[in-house]
Amino acid sequence: MTDFAQLQIIKNGHVTSPKGFKAGGTHCGLRRKKVDFGWLYSEVPATVAGVYTQNAFQAAPLHVTKESIAVEDKLQMVVVNSANANACTGEIGMANAYETRKLVAERIGVSEHLVAVASTGVIGVQLPMEKLTKGIEQIDLDQSVTADFEQAILTTDTVTKYVAVEVEIEGKVITLGGACKGSGMIHPNMATMLAYITTDANVEAESLQTALKTATNETFNMITVDGDCSTNDTVLAFANGMNMQTELTTDHPEWHKFQDAFTLISQLLAKKIAKDGEGATKxxxxxxxxxxxxxxxxxxxxxxxxxxxxxxxxxxxxxxxxxxxxxxxxxxxxxxxxxxxxxxxxxxxxxxxxxxxxxxxxxxxxxxxxxxxxxxxxxxxxxxxxxxxxxxxxxxxxxxxxxxx
Structure with a gap:
């Protein structure tokens, strides 16, 4: 039974509230004026878990991201562009997703498999790589402006969506943060949504995947706006261990606390998506x-x-x-x-x-x-x-x- 009473929601908490995470964003020209390219970074490689759309037409960035994670269940950076989904774009779209990963890895000095890519927006249009390259060149890990990342991932959303919670495990307060986008094409079994959950806890990879799947079944897979399921939907969870040495697994005596915190943050994000449904008033x-x-x-x-x-x-x-x-x-x-x-x-x-x-x-x-x-x-x-x-x-x-x- 989920128990949220032991958890503390952080006022004005963000996806970078956990120790060791940074984020930012910039305008690279995919949109007329709005911030349209964002990045989320962990100071050390973070254990990662992911769930993805059930749509048979999975966009190129999903394939590249899954390939990165498969190497060692670690990521250090994810970049996201809005306005263009890079879906149904064939071999050129795949090449552009790989090129994005390569350029980002070179920019921040990490191995390519530690970089994930994500896109959201119009389907069937090739990514204008000259514009995206401009965004990559503006990545500055010393200039973390989380609000820019939260803005960069939006499409028809009317508000940014973010939250953070704290939970005490083994007498140590650990933090979980989250950010997401989603407003239309929202339906159970994932939706037109991108969500990123971070924690400074040290979590074993298989157990982190369990936490994510358990929470997703109760939250992200329980929202709908219009019955449509998109091509790019992704939820990624990052655990960098920068505030906790003990490795958490499903066998840990206080695992339920971590799972409850993970479920709460997922629920809060999911409800923000549902409330911001396109044209919604309730x-x-x-x-x-x-x-x-x-x-x-x-x-x-x-x-x-x-x-x-x-x-x-x-x-x-x-x-x-x-x-x-x-x-x-x-x-x-x-x-x-x-x-x-x-x-x-x-x-x-x-x-x-x-x-x-x-x-x-x-x-x-x-x-x-x-x-x-x-x-x-x-x-x-x-x-x-x-x-x-x-x-x-x-x-x-x-x-x-x-x-x-």
Missing amino acids: LVEVNVKQAESTDSARKIAKAIIGSNLVKTAIYGADPNWGRVICAVGYSNQPIDPSKVTVYLGDIKVVENGLPADFSEEEGKEYLMSENVSVTVELKMGDGEATAWGCDLTYDYVKINASYRT
Whole structure:
């Protein structure tokens, strides 16, 4: 059971809050004016873990990054460009990703396999390497401006997304930091998102991968904005050990503390993505309880949070609980309709599969809130899960109708 009570969220914490991490960014011309090229650096090679998009069309940077990590599960630098995804770009795109890695390695004086590359933006357009090279030439490890990195990775995002937490293990306070981007093409099993989690703890590679996968299943894989899954989605975790000598593994007696901290930071980042969904006005949380299993609860929660009818009803502040019931019903999971109870916030709108006596006006007023929760009780078992998303608005269509123009 996850326990966040022991954890401390750092006010104004960033991805560089853990010891030994630096970040920066610059404008290299991929965008008209905005910062569009960023870098994240560890002073020493960091143990690394990664999870990636489930889309069959994986962009060139993903292949190069996975190849780097495969050498020794270590990275020291990741560079990210926005505006161009370097996806569906064939052999030229792969060559450009390799060339980016090579130029960055030469710039900072490390082996190529210690560099990861990432891109986000328009699909099917070749990277303008002369512009990207300009960005690489501006990397200055003595000038760490984390806010520039957080800005450089954005696409249609309206805000930067970052957080940091502290946890005490063996009497030592270690820090985890994170930064991410994501606003559209967001769907469970990864989304159009890039996320970077750092820690100054010393974590064994396989255990770090376990921490990342465990947290991802509960957080990044439980958000949706529009049901689309992109080509570039990547979450990387870095552990440089600069504030802790003892190597943490899943067998460590206090491993649960580290896992809880990792899950919390992932959840906070995931919720920031969901809240900043393209055109969104509300953060929506769906809680499924008493399902037959955790897996079943997750699938039902995803069905509800991904329903366009649910999302538009919430946008219109319409307490139309029938849309929630329909999503539960088509989730293809074990349910007994005569046992299902549904709440909008604290307002019971369905009890044992039948309409509950509630005030429509009260329901409408609640759905006008900035944060909306939907809870479904199934009375089938002990399975629980939470998913996050947002409402679906007119602005979502406007943003995506003119994305390339």
